[in-house]
Amino acid sequence: MMSIQPEGEDLRKATKWISTERMSNQEAKLSDLIQQASIKFDLPPTDTEFLMRFFSNKDTK
Template sequence: MSIQPEGEELRKAIRWVGEERKFNSSISPKDLVEKACLKFDLSPKNAEFLARFLYENDRL
């Protein structure tokens, strides 16, 4: 079973976060989530999904 984000803005935010991490690996996941929320106008539910997604992938 795979978890897939709902909504195009969330997909764009996830792609954007991936690109940002390539160029600035020192930025914290929390800061990335905050910036993505503003840039892509994410709902609280989508912001929480993005934060969880980042924290879970950081542990891998």
């Protein structure tokens, strides 16, 4: 049975998961983590692109 989640909930979970993974494993490549999150949280391509931009901008600040 699928659970119904508010729109954007998977993206929030993916963002939190990537942040946690980066803290625990600083050697991990961002692109690999984003790809894993995309699969794990079944994100559409637009959300995957958002994650790339979000974390890339975060790293440059």
